Every structure is written in structure tokens, then in C-alpha cells.
Amino acid sequence: MDEAIPLRLLADVTDALKAGRGWEGSLHRLAELLVEQLADWCVIDLLDQRDRARRVVVAGRETGPDSPRPGESSRLLPPWPQHSAAPLAQALRRGAAVLIPDVPPPERAADPLERAQLELLARLGANTAIAAPLDVGGRPFGVIIVTRSKASRPFTEAQVALIGNIAHQGALVVENARLYHQQRDIATYLQRSLLPDTLPAVPPFGLAARYHPARTYAEVGGDWYDAIVLPDGTFTVAVGDVAGHDVRATARMSQLRHMLRALILDRPGPPDDVVRRLDQALENLHEPDVTATLVFAVVRPSVAGPSSITWANAGHPPPLLVPAHGPARFLSGGRGLPLGVDSGVPREVAASEPLTAGSLFLLYTDGLVERRGEDLSAGLERLGREAVSLRDLAPDRFLEELVERVAPAREDDIAVLALCHAASASC
Known part of the structure; x- marks a missing residue:
């Protein structure tokens, strides 16, 4: 991985998020860019109105028969206790990007969410990972997780702020797109009702x-x-x-x-x-x-x-x-x-x-x-x-x-x- 790409990556992310693909398309393109330039795999989980997490994006490099296919269908994740060590839970609890410098095996999981996430990371061949919240105004609605395998240079604290900034940009665009669709539905209903x-x-x-x-x-x-x-x-x-x-x-x-x-x-x-x-x-x-x-x-x-x-x-x-x-x-x-x-x-x-x-x-x-x-x-x-x-x-x-x-x-x-x-x- 080329470590001299943050500025180019940020510029590409900004351009991609301005392209008006809708919030789902923006998330998929964001994951693809992170894989192309920085990570081996990218996973995005979103929260619903009951704060349940659902996996909506899996994008990356196919490395073996157990690796998920890019675009793997969404999956509702298990609930988790307040102090869960699952990457998703850590990022949401801290409200900031977190580094997992040595991804533990699934056998060490202490709760169902941590096990589900560690099982996925094992399938991805992840050695290190960074989890960053998708957050707008202190209201998180999802988490981005990027991973690198043993064959790649491990993530360090040097990339944490970069992933956090990218997640913040993505959160703003996605939230605006979601609000747009809600407003459009209301506007259409009003028009048709008259x-x-x-x-x-x-x-x-x-x-x-x-x-x-x-x-x-x-x-x-x-x-x-x-x-x-x-x-x-x-x-x-x-x-x-x-x-x-x-x-x-x-x-x-x-x-x-x-x-x-x-x-x-x-x-x-x-x-x-x-x-x-x-x-x-x-x-x-x-x-x-x-x-x-x-x-x-x-x-x-x-x-x-x-x-x-x-x-x-x-x-x-x-x-x-x-x-x-x-x-x-x-x-x-x-x-x-x-x-x-x-x-x-x-x-x-x-x-x-x-x-x-x-x-x-x-x-x-x-x-x-x-x-x-x-x-x-x-x-x-x-x-x-x-x-x-x-x-x-x-x-x-x-x-x-x-x-x-x-x-x-x-x-x-x-x-x-x-x-x-x-x-x-x-x-």
C-alpha cells in the first residue's frame, strides 16, 4: 500500500460523494475507493431506528474461498452489551475512529456482536483494522470498518485520523441524501393528495x-x-x-x-x-x-x-x-x-x-x-x-x-x- 496517498484519496472521496448516486450508491462507492487506495476490505454497518446494526456493504479483494463476495447481501447483526469490545461498538462508544492493531480470533469474543464481527474479519484475513463512526452532529448512524491482511503493511495510528475524516465526509453526504429522499417522498405525497x-x-x-x-x-x-x-x-x-x-x-x-x-x-x-x-x-x-x-x-x-x-x-x-x-x-x-x-x-x-x-x-x-x-x-x-x-x-x-x-x-x-x-x- 502506498502511504503517500491521503490527499489524493480525500480528493477522490469528495468527488465521488458529490456525484449524486443516492445514499446507497455513495456508500458503495466510498467502500470501493477505500479498497482501491488504502485497504484490503471495507465493511459498512448502519443502525436502524431501534439502534440495531445491519451490514449493508462488503467490498474488497477476494483472497480465498472463505472470503465474502463484494456486495454480499445485508445481514442484521446481533445486539451487544454496553461495554462490548466489538469494533463497531468501540467506534460508536468513543465517537471517533479506533485502531484494532491485532485483530483477535473469534474464540476470544465476549458477546454475540463481537463474535459476529471477528468471524467476518477472520474470513477477510484481517490482521489490523480501523473502525470509524458515521456521525452527524453527535448522532451516529453507522460504522465503517477497513481492514488489512498480513500480506499488507499493517494499519497504524497514522491512518486513524484519515479514516475518521473520510467517515465524517461520507456521513454528511449520506445523511443529506437520506433527508432528501424523505423530503421528496413527503413532497410527492402532498402533490398527489391535491x-x-x-x-x-x-x-x-x-x-x-x-x-x-x-x-x-x-x-x-x-x-x-x-x-x-x-x-x-x-x-x-x-x-x-x-x-x-x-x-x-x-x-x-x-x-x-x-x-x-x-x-x-x-x-x-x-x-x-x-x-x-x-x-x-x-x-x-x-x-x-x-x-x-x-x-x-x-x-x-x-x-x-x-x-x-x-x-x-x-x-x-x-x-x-x-x-x-x-x-x-x-x-x-x-x-x-x-x-x-x-x-x-x-x-x-x-x-x-x-x-x-x-x-x-x-x-x-x-x-x-x-x-x-x-x-x-x-x-x-x-x-x-x-x-x-x-x-x-x-x-x-x-x-x-x-x-x-x-x-x-x-x-x-x-x-x-x-x-x-x-x-x-x-x-
């Missing part, structure tokens, strides 16, 4: 909608969808996006969705008129810097001829019409400014299209088609192409496959709604 639980049944049409949170941040957002049936037999669909990625955007999203519902049920009218009234209602809230985009559409089913859909677009990406045969078309009519910009500017009259059997009408937010460093036209072209290739699928399956193909990275929130005019019972 969207409709179910969509109405509107035969002969099939309706499906999905909300997908971004994979790159934990904040809630303003993407939404809705569909309601009106007393005269028509029904409405809408997809919108309130600017921002925070709780305020989510609150405004919920407020906007319910205001639209109230306006529709109170006085149904042409979509452009409904959107105009919604814009005025939003302006009367006197909330500065609240803007939103929206496509609101009214569907008129017909048994005597083609059904039709009429829509108004408030600064939103254009709806996509996918016929049963032939190319898809983006629908550009019925446009106007986003909500919250200037309610006094007139809006275009709502646009209409026939809906023939087998056709599909798609609404979506910009997260589906926008990618960093790419022109929007490329995203729209990709969406049209993939929608055509998937149009024979039922709406639920269509949306799942479409989002996976068009926006696999999920750089932004996505709300998407598909309305299919049944050509068969599967729609």
Missing part, C-alpha cells in the same frame, strides 16, 4: 392521467390535471402548470383547480370565456407574481356523428391529436396569454376539432417535452413520434409507456392526461 383520486367514467371515451415528480429535486410543484362531468352530458378536461417549485406553487395549483371547477359548474360556457373568468378571479386574489399555464377543453359526445372537443389554451404547450391512422397533429388554435399576466388582453375564440373513433387527445405539461440544452421543437417531435407508435394501447398503458420513452430522466414535474375515443372495448 390531485383527483379518480377520473370520471365517460363512455365511449377512455380517460387516464398521471403525475410524475421530477427526479432531480425534492420540492413540490404546480403541475395538475382534472376532469369533471357536467349536467348536460358534456365533460371537461384540463391540464395546467403554476410557475414555481415550492409549497406556494402547490397551494396555488390546488386553489386554481378548484376555482376552475366552481366556475364551470356555476356557469358553463365556451372554454375561452371560462378561462377569461378564471384569469380575472386569479387577478382578484391580489397575489403578486402568480402565473400559470392551462389548456381547458370541453368534450361533446355524440351518437349521431363525430364527437367534438373545444379548447382554450392559456400559454400552455399545444394539445396533441393522435388519429386512429396517419400522423399526429399539434393543435395551435384557441391561444392566449398565461393566467396572471394581463387579464385585460382579449383571448382567441376557442378552437374545435372532431373526435373520431380511435383518436386520442393528449394534454401535458412542459416537463414532458423540455430538456436542458435542447430546442423545444425536438421534444415536441419526439412526443408526436412516440405517441403514434403507442396509439393502439389502452390509455393507462399508453401514458406509462409514453412518459418512459419521451422523458426518462424526469428533469421536471410532469402532468399528463389522455382522452381516447373508443374504437374498441380496450379504450
Whole structure:
């Protein structure tokens, strides 16, 4: 082992932990780096909420038939008494890295945890070891153990501080990643709770909608969808996006969705008129810097001829019409400014299209088609192409496959709604 590598190792560890692999991936990469540059084996044990230890990482050099395989499955470790001499217990008790200069045989263990750890170290061929706590703010949540065999230069006190520093860096990154995932789960739950639980049944049409949170941040957002049936037999669909990625955007999203519902049920009218009234209602809230985009559409089913859909677009990406045969078309009519910009500017009259059997009408937010460093036209072209290739699928399956193909990275929130005019019972 090269003893002149601490600075390079610290730099490599820092770069690896910044790579955003998630807390599990960060731990595995940390163990791999320690094995590559400093140790023969690395073991990482984490504590659960009941302070039980579980082995989650084993990484190292295979030295014999009894050596654990790198990536060996996790294992719950035995409980231990307060004064256990097990490496894990020593590191947790002292709150600092500890050197085991001469690893004892398992037969000398005084408690179940010490025996389990010494048995593992024996399998690793460990002659010396260092155990360091993963600790944030005085709250330990795991331990890193690195070992060297008799064939390697033994660990000494000179490496203890280095391993302790690396463990501290790893603990900060892992804890932040764990908190991020917790916050992301809470944010996603909040967002989903403000969207409709179910969509109405509107035969002969099939309706499906999905909300997908971004994979790159934990904040809630303003993407939404809705569909309601009106007393005269028509029904409405809408997809919108309130600017921002925070709780305020989510609150405004919920407020906007319910205001639209109230306006529709109170006085149904042409979509452009409904959107105009919604814009005025939003302006009367006197909330500065609240803007939103929206496509609101009214569907008129017909048994005597083609059904039709009429829509108004408030600064939103254009709806996509996918016929049963032939190319898809983006629908550009019925446009106007986003909500919250200037309610006094007139809006275009709502646009209409026939809906023939087998056709599909798609609404979506910009997260589906926008990618960093790419022109929007490329995203729209990709969406049209993939929608055509998937149009024979039922709406639920269509949306799942479409989002996976068009926006696999999920750089932004996505709300998407598909309305299919049944050509068969599967729609």
C-alpha cells in the first residue's frame, strides 16, 4: 500500500460523494475507493431506528474461498452489551475512529456482536483494522470498518485520523441524501393528495392521467390535471402548470383547480370565456407574481356523428391529436396569454376539432417535452413520434409507456392526461 496517498484519496472521496448516486450508491462507492487506495476490505454497518446494526456493504479483494463476495447481501447483526469490545461498538462508544492493531480470533469474543464481527474479519484475513463512526452532529448512524491482511503493511495510528475524516465526509453526504429522499417522498405525497383520486367514467371515451415528480429535486410543484362531468352530458378536461417549485406553487395549483371547477359548474360556457373568468378571479386574489399555464377543453359526445372537443389554451404547450391512422397533429388554435399576466388582453375564440373513433387527445405539461440544452421543437417531435407508435394501447398503458420513452430522466414535474375515443372495448 502506498502511504503517500491521503490527499489524493480525500480528493477522490469528495468527488465521488458529490456525484449524486443516492445514499446507497455513495456508500458503495466510498467502500470501493477505500479498497482501491488504502485497504484490503471495507465493511459498512448502519443502525436502524431501534439502534440495531445491519451490514449493508462488503467490498474488497477476494483472497480465498472463505472470503465474502463484494456486495454480499445485508445481514442484521446481533445486539451487544454496553461495554462490548466489538469494533463497531468501540467506534460508536468513543465517537471517533479506533485502531484494532491485532485483530483477535473469534474464540476470544465476549458477546454475540463481537463474535459476529471477528468471524467476518477472520474470513477477510484481517490482521489490523480501523473502525470509524458515521456521525452527524453527535448522532451516529453507522460504522465503517477497513481492514488489512498480513500480506499488507499493517494499519497504524497514522491512518486513524484519515479514516475518521473520510467517515465524517461520507456521513454528511449520506445523511443529506437520506433527508432528501424523505423530503421528496413527503413532497410527492402532498402533490398527489391535491390531485383527483379518480377520473370520471365517460363512455365511449377512455380517460387516464398521471403525475410524475421530477427526479432531480425534492420540492413540490404546480403541475395538475382534472376532469369533471357536467349536467348536460358534456365533460371537461384540463391540464395546467403554476410557475414555481415550492409549497406556494402547490397551494396555488390546488386553489386554481378548484376555482376552475366552481366556475364551470356555476356557469358553463365556451372554454375561452371560462378561462377569461378564471384569469380575472386569479387577478382578484391580489397575489403578486402568480402565473400559470392551462389548456381547458370541453368534450361533446355524440351518437349521431363525430364527437367534438373545444379548447382554450392559456400559454400552455399545444394539445396533441393522435388519429386512429396517419400522423399526429399539434393543435395551435384557441391561444392566449398565461393566467396572471394581463387579464385585460382579449383571448382567441376557442378552437374545435372532431373526435373520431380511435383518436386520442393528449394534454401535458412542459416537463414532458423540455430538456436542458435542447430546442423545444425536438421534444415536441419526439412526443408526436412516440405517441403514434403507442396509439393502439389502452390509455393507462399508453401514458406509462409514453412518459418512459419521451422523458426518462424526469428533469421536471410532469402532468399528463389522455382522452381516447373508443374504437374498441380496450379504450
